[in-house]
Amino acid sequence: MNDHTLSDPHAPAAPVGATIALTPTGCEAAPLPSLAGLTRAQLTDVLRDAGVAERELRMRTTQLWHWIYHHGVTDFGRMLNMSKAIRASLAERNSLARPAIVSEQVSRDGTRKWLLRMPPVDNRDKGAEVECVYIPESDRGTLCVSSQVGCTLNCSFCHTGTQKLVRNLTAQEIVSQVMVARERLGDFPGGQPPEDGGLIPSGEGVRAVSNIVFMGMGEPLYNFDNVRDALAIMSDGEGLSLSRRRITVSTAGVVPQIHALGEQVGAMLAISLHATNDDLRNELVPLNKKYRIAELMDACRAYPGLGNARRITFEYVMLKGVNDSPAEARALVRLLKGIPAKINLIPFNPWPGAQYECSDWDAIEKFSDIVFDAGYASPVRTPRGRDILAACGQLKSETEKLRARARLALED
Ligand code: SF4
Structure with missing residues (x-):
């Protein structure tokens, strides 16, 4: 049996008809709570905790939502329409890890x-x-x-x-x-x-x-x-x-x-x-x-x-x-x-x-x-x-x- 690590989504896949056991890394390597899978209301709370001003919350929630669910990003650094300060603050407290x-x-x-x-x-x-x-x-x-x-x-x-x-x-x-x-x-x-x-x-x-x-x-x-x-x-x-x-x-x-x-x-x-x-x-x-x-x-x-x-x-x-x-x-x-x-x-x-x-x-x-x-x-x-x-x-x-x-x- 092969051992693979799937922290990289493009890691080699199992050949057809085969089983591979994969060493889970997503949870262990990501002790911070993940934002992937949260509701809009939950993301708004996260942004508020990250210091985003009330008047910006709606727009920022939409941006964050779009990055997570439309683009599927796993790195805050790619969210280029959000300021560096917001990205850094989000990354300090959260991850975008998946199971x-x-x-x-x-x-x-x-x-x-x-x-x-x-x-x-x-x-x-x-x-x-x-x-x-x-x-x-x-x-x-x-x-x-x-x-x-x-x-x-x-x-x-x-x-x-x-x-x-x-x-x-x-x-x-x-x-x-x-x-x-x-x-x-x-x-x-x-x-x-x-x-x-x-x-x-x-x-x-x-x-x-x-x-x-x-x-x-x-x-x-x-x-x-x-x-x-x-x-x-x-x-x-x-x-x-x-x-x-x-x-x-x-x-x-x-x-x-x-x-x-x-x-x-x-x-x-x-x-x-x-x-x-x-x-x-x-x-x-x-x-x-x-x-x-x-x-x-x-x-x-x-x-x-x-x-x-x-x-x-x-x-x-x-x-x-x-x-x-x-x-x-x-x-x-x-x-x-x-x-x-x-x-x-x-x-x-x-x-x-x-x-x-x-x-x-x-x-x-x-x-x-x-x-x-x-x-x-x-x-x-x-x-x-x-x-x-x-x-x-x-x-x-x-x-x-x-x-x-x-x-x-x-x-x-
Ligand atoms: S309800 Fe539960 S036990 Fe019944 S078919 Fe679905 S998964 Fe199986």
């Missing part, structure tokens, strides 16, 4: 998985390690971000659910995942993509990271305020500038927060459904015992802005002999009647110790045909990044494994 990349894996299909180390948020915190996954296609690149470290919901088909909840991620930590990905992929102005042959969409007006899905570790609606704030930063037109229509929040069904997500956040909604009756869903998604399917469907029907241009995505993992019969496909069609919807059929991605198998291809096709004939788009999501455990439901911190490997290497 360290502990490891990077590049799948044969171009999917990339990063394990990121977040610095501690306070004296009691030991820092956090989270995974995020980049899924490139020819015309778009989707970043799947995490909202929590671990998850409380224990969905029985999900690897992440086997990892206990450690804590919520802050808005800054959520946004930082986008910052790291954009930097690593050369997606900031003047950036260079890694030369490892992995697919990264490019061309006039094409961005390496064009879409965000909250489908990584955690239940985003159990971390509502931070997800809301992170989304406001990501979608700000003067910065990262990602359209809210290209940001999808996926929930296992936290019914009381669904309306607020539409009203306050305006993100696209995805529901991790996976079953059409309460008995089975109780087993697959135990949160269903609290918020039953009927209640969930009512919340979906009332989702603000719902319409043909703004459909809800229903995710349905295909589990052999469990939820994949034609009768269940017909039940799904009945259940979604009247809801502008898209159905994502997800072939189950196995992980070590999983109790399920993926449905046979025939069963998936039959299921898909029934749903399609009823008028729903029902793409079968091609599993991506299976070889690096980056596919849906496979995310889980690899840290323990990496540590074990490091120990073994030392013992050798």
